[in-house]
Amino acid sequence: MPVHATRVLVVDDEKNERLNFRTTLETEGYEIFEASSAELALDLLAEHSFALAILDLRMPGIGGLELLARMRASKINVPVMIVTAYSDVPHAVKAMKLGAIDFLQKPIRPNDLRNAVAQVTERHAQEDDRADSFETNLVAAKRSINLGRFGKARLHLKKALELNEKSSEAFNLAGVLAEIHEDYNQAKKCYGQAIRLDRNYEPAQQNMRRLFEVEHFGSSNEPVNLGTE
Secondary structure, eight states: OOSSOOEEEEEOSOHHHHHHHHHHHHTTTOEEEEESSHHHHHHHHHHOOOSEEEEESOOSSSOHHHHHHHHHHTTOOOOEEEEESSOOHHHHHHHHHTTOOEEEESSOOHHHHHHHHHHHHHHHHSOOSOOOSHHHHHHHHHHHHHTTOHHHHHHHHHHHHHHOTTOHHHHHHHHHHHHHTTOHHHHHHHHHHHHHHOTTOHHHHHHHHHHHHHHHHSOOOOOOOOOOO
């Protein structure tokens, strides 16, 4: 639980969904702000600082993806988590290019929400590029992607793999980074290596299935999966 209240912005047009987020996260000590539209969210983002913004992908008018694009265009680099009742590759890749690499699918289990929010907020709590271990480099790579610093992310991920060349999670993240740069062949290689290292590593298997479906059928319902830190 955060020692001091950590501000989280929840953007969703459905009142009940916002209430679920508030109920789950306030018990963990987070300070929750709500917005029922992208316009209200932009007003709040201009007035307050947030550790995380949770955006519903599909909303009337301006959806979560367009809101994220407007945030980045306005130099609002708040880490973003995307929530959706569906997930397709075009939206996923666009979101990833804007630094959103954390996805949750509805219906969301409270424990999954708590864990995901904790991971992202902790990732950004102490930004320190002097990463010297596998774990700190892996976290720094994710943090850099969130902030759109893809070159720095690649350097941290390279260092992480030098320190641990047997990490399925690191190779899976390398695949995600390759997708951001639309290098899908390299992405498949990275996901494949993650699976070879651990046949039971579901995030890489899921990402590989998604790319396969897109390549052969043109669309997919699989979300991007980063695994866990």
